[in-house]
Amino acid sequence: MAASSVRTGRLLALAAAAAVAIAYPIPLQLGGYTYFQTVGFLVLLNAMLGVGWNVIGGWAGQFDFGPQVFLAIGAYTAVVLFIHLGLSPWLGMLAGIALAAVVCALVTYPLTRLRGHYFAIATVAIWMIAQPIGATWEFINGSRGLFVPMKPAAGALDALVTLQFAGARKGLAYYYVGLALLALTLYGAWVVERSKLGFYFRAIRDDQEGAEGIGIDSRLYKVIARSVTAAVYGAAGVLYAFWALAVFPEQVLDLNWSVLPMMATVVGGIGRLWGPVLGAVILIPISQIMSTTLGTGPLAGRGVDLIVYGLIIIVIAAVRPTGLLSLPWGRWLRLSPAPSAPASDIGSRSGDVAARSGDVGPRSGDVASRP
Amino acid sequence: MAALLELEAATKRFGGLTANKDVSIRIDTGEIVGLIGPNGAGKTTLFNCITGYMHPDAGRIVFDGVDVSRTGPHTICHLGVARTWQVVRTFGRMTVLENVVCGALARTNRMAEAEARARRLLTFTGLGGKEAMRAANLTLADKKRLEIARALATQPRLLLLDEAMSGLTPFETAMAVDLVRRIHAELGLTLCIVEHVMEVVMPLSHRVVVLDYGVKIAEGAPADVVRNELVIKAYLGEHYRDRR
Numbered sequence: 001m002a003a004s005s006v007r008t009g010r011l012l013a014l015a016a017a018a019a020v021a022i023a024y025p026i027p028l029q030l031g032g033y034t035y036f037q038t039v040g041f042l043v044l045l046n047a048m049l050g051v052g053w054n055v056i057g058g059w060a061g062q063f064d065f066g067p068q069v070f071l072a073i074g075a076y077t078a079v080v081l082f083i084h085l086g087l088s089p090w091l092g093m094l095a096g097i098a099l100a101a102v103v104c105a106l107v108t109y110p111l112t113r114l115r116g117h118y119f120a121i122a123t124v125a126i127w128m129i130a131q132p133i134g135a136t137w138e139f140i141n142g143s144r145g146l147f148v149p150m151k152p153a154a155g156a157l158d159a160l161v162t163l164q165f166a167g168a169r170k171g172l173a174y175y176y177v178g179l180a181l182l183a184l185t186l187y188g189a190w191v192v193e194r195s196k197l198g199f200y201f202r203a204i205r206d207d208q209e210g211a212e213g214i215g216i217d218s219r220l221y222k223v224i225a226r227s228v229t230a231a232v233y234g235a236a237g238v239l240y241a242f243w244a245l246a247v248f249p250e251q252v253l254d255l256n257w258s259v260l261p262m263m264a265t266v267v268g269g270i271g272r273l274w275g276p277v278l279g280a281v282i283l284i285p286i287s288q289i290m291s292t293t294l295g296t297g298p299l300a301g302r303g304v305d306l307i308v309y310g311l312i313i314i315v316i317a318a319v320r321p322t323g324l325l326s327l328p329w330g331r332w333l334r335l336s337p338a339p340s341a342p343a344s345d346i347g348s349r350s351g352d353v354a355a356r357s358g359d360v361g362p363r364s365g366d367v368a369s370r371p
Numbered sequence: 372m373a374a375l376l377e378l379e380a381a382t383k384r385f386g387g388l389t390a391n392k393d394v395s396i397r398i399d400t401g402e403i404v405g406l407i408g409p410n411g412a413g414k415t416t417l418f419n420c421i422t423g424y425m426h427p428d429a430g431r432i433v434f435d436g437v438d439v440s441r442t443g444p445h446t447i448c449h450l451g452v453a454r455t456w457q458v459v460r461t462f463g464r465m466t467v468l469e470n471v472v473c474g475a476l477a478r479t480n481r482m483a484e485a486e487a488r489a490r491r492l493l494t495f496t497g498l499g500g501k502e503a504m505r506a507a508n509l510t511l512a513d514k515k516r517l518e519i520a521r522a523l524a525t526q527p528r529l530l531l532l533d534e535a536m537s538g539l540t541p542f543e544t545a546m547a548v549d550l551v552r553r554i555h556a557e558l559g560l561t562l563c564i565v566e567h568v569m570e571v572v573m574p575l576s577h578r579v580v581v582l583d584y585g586v587k588i589a590e591g592a593p594a595d596v597v598r599n600e601l602v603i604k605a606y607l608g609e610h611y612r613d614r615r
Contacts, residue, residue: 196476196485203462203473210460213422214525215448215477271464 018183025175035292037171041243043284044178045236048185050261050268050276052232055189057262058271059198060225061205062115066123067226067233068257069130070100074234075241075252079146080139089163093238100234101227108226112219115208127253134249145248148241163242174243181239182277185232189273192228201225202271233257260284263309267316269323278325283309374433375400375529375561376421376452381430381440383416383585390416392585393430398529403555403562405576405593407569409606412582414565415457418531422454423447434529448477453527455518457534457565463507467498470506470517474524489524495557496520496550512543519550523558530554532564536571544571551575569607573597581606 025037049071056064077099078092087095111122135143150166153159165173192198200221203211208218241247264279287305294304320327376398383391390413398404406414419425421432423444432440439447453474462470471489472482479485493499496516501509506517515535522530536547548571554560566572572579573593581589581596583605589596596602603612 194482196480196482199465199469199473199476202465202469206462206464207460209424209444210456210462211473212424212444213448213454213456213460214474214521215445216473217443217445 021179025172029169029172034168034171037175039285039288041171041175041178042288043280044175044182045240046260046264046284047277047280048178048182048236049233049257050264050280051182051185051189051273052229052236053258053261054265054271054273054276055192055201055232056222056226056229058265058275059193059201059205060222061202062222062225063117063120063262064123064226064229065120065255065258065262066125066127066130067229068253068255069127070104070230070233071237071240071257072130072134072247072249072252073100073103073230074237075247076134076140076146076237077234078238079148079241079247083146083149088161089238089242090161093235096238097231097234100230100237104227104230105223108223109219112222127255131249131253134253140247140249143249145246145251148245148247150245163239174239178239181235185235186273186277188232193273197221197224197228205271263313265323267312267323269325272323272325275323275325279323282324283312373400374398375402375435376563377431377433378417378421379431379433381417381420381427381432383413383420383425383427390585391420391427391582394582394585394587395430396580396587396590398561398563400528400561401559402577403551403564403575405572405579406563406565406582407567407572407579407606408582411584412606413585414582415533416585417582418454418533418565421447421531422452448525448527451526451528452531453522453525453529454531455515455522455533455535457537459511459514459518461506461509461514461517461521463505465506466502467493467504467506467509467517468502471520471524474521477525485524489520492520492523495553496523497546512539512547515539515547516550519554523554523560527560529561529563532562532566534565534567536566536568544568548575569597569611 024040028034028036049067053064053067056062056067074093074096077096078087078089081087081092081095082089107126111119111126114122134140140146148164151162151164153162153164153166159165159173163177200211200216203214203216204218204221212218237252240252244251260283261276261280264283265276266279267282268277268279269275286308290305290308316323374397376396378394378396380393380395381391382389382393394413394417396404406417408414416425420427421434421439423439423442423446426441430440431438434447434450434452437450439450442450462473465473468486468489471492472485475485475488475492479488490502493502496519498513498516498520501513506514509517519530519532519535532551535551536544539547551562551564552575555562564572564575566575576593578591579589579593579596580587581599581602583601588601588605589599591599597607597611603609
């Protein structure tokens with residue numbers, strides 16, 4: 001039936017995307033192009049952050065410019081626990097997630113009386129408060145930052161437990177850890193999207209008064225939405241800190257931790273599960289490739305990548321504000337004129353296409369779910 | 372009969388303007404009460420106070436024995452009061468079904484149960500077959516019906532309809548009147564309706580309350596209210612007297 005073929009198509013699309021993602025770093029490893037594994041890792045990290053940002057920004061509809069605060073909390077928590085107690089970064093990640101979510105709930109609750117631009121400004125204010133704290137708090141070494149002590153791993157398993165990968169396989173290992181965390185984040189977001197939480201977040205985005213009238217505590221659910229975002233940022237912060245082997249306040253509190261995932265989300269499709277992933281796949285390599293190719297030339301370090309980002313955002317905002325995923329991929333790829341066909345029909349077609357062309361899989365698969 | 376909702380001298384001021392002044396209204400279980408009055412009489416303000424979007428500056432609002440004068444809208448919804456809006460507040464980017472599921476989730480955390488109830492109510496309100504449409508793409512009449520379905524999904528005992536029939540064609544209005552009657556008869560809800568179309572509100576209501584400049588100027592059976600001199604002067608107009 002139509003519905004089940006949509007489902008099959010989407011599952012095949014997902015499998016194809018997963019296969020491409022899993023296979024990507026292997027030829028690079030064999031050919032010695034490990035730099036592109038790092039680019040892949042940064043794509044995955046920003047995709048993960050985008051999926052997290054999408055919860056508060058896309059579903060709940062409250063633009064958030066300050067989630068990097070929770071990335072910093074996650075990073076510092078795990079690194080401090082690793083330095084002082086020798087705790088595995090994975091346990092540190094759980095602690096970081098918990099602390100990020102709790103701090104987020106406490107600081108966000110007063111902000112939830114605000115909405116729209118005012119909420120966004122308040123999230124910036126929280127971030128500005130966090131900066132001097134990070135730069136002056138002696139316990140976390142202030143602006144001198146913390147370094148992750150290198151402990152030579154006693155084997156592959158030990159390296160995985162302590163998240164300490166060195167040498168030629170570092171890029172490969174972090175790529176797969178990032179991929180696993182992104183998959184976990186996507187699965188979590190998928191569950192939330194279909195749950196009461198997902199429905200309530202979107203109701204608040206569409207009409208806050210209307211939502212309150214049907215029994216939704218808008219302040220509570222805004223806090224929950226932002227805490228989910230904070231939890232994802234906390235986890236990503238741990239990953240980033242152990243990859244970078246250091247935590248500096250100006251680094252983990254960089255505004256780009258919210259702006260890049262936000263741009264990725266808007267380009268790919270705001271409020272769509274796979275939107276941030278598509279956006280990150282497009283945007284992140286641009287800045288990496290630019291900074292490499294411009295090298296030490298006259299344009300190096302002038303923020304040319306930001307100019308390109310700006311142009312992309314302008315084009316998207318003018319032509320397709322709902323993002324690339326909202327384009328009728330299924331119809332285009334199949335080249336079938338079916339604008340008036342029933343929704344399930346379109347879905348099944350794009351599902352078929354998705355099954356055949358692996359690298360566009362998740363995109364058309366998602367279109368299939370939202371005809 | 373037991374009073375389901377009781378307003379005791381409720382007063383709401385906006386700066387120097389008194390939108391509701393010492394309004395006392397009692398709505399009994401099983402009634403359909405019409406709330407009428409000229410534009411700016413304070414009808415919507417009264418709805419906003421009852422549903423917790425505003426709080427009265429003086430007086431009390433008691434629903435089913437609970438003082439809700441200072442209670443927020445989501446809590447009042449859980450107590451059993453639902454409302455619709457003069458300017459519709461459907462969730463435009465969600466589908467028709469998702470809109471009603473959101474309402475049903477007020478009483479359950481199980482998605483399957485919420486969806487089943489939502490589908491039943493969409494059939495009941497005549498929106499069956501439009502489940503997958505985006506709410507923003509509905510006609511005004513369907514949006515208003517969707518709001519009613521969404522409100523019903525929260526399983527209220529009292530339903531407040533704020534101009535559910537304004538802007539509708541005569542045929543759509545007749546359908547809406549039929550829906551209100553079925554909500555009362557089949558679902559057993561108590562209703563309070565704000566309406567400007569006298570041909571709708573008079574036959575529908577058991578009792579009519581008239582507001583003017585925030586003050587209750589008349590209350591009683593529809594047949595009595597339309598003969599009330601104050602009401603004719605303030606709201607109905609002289610031509611209404613001639614028509615009778």
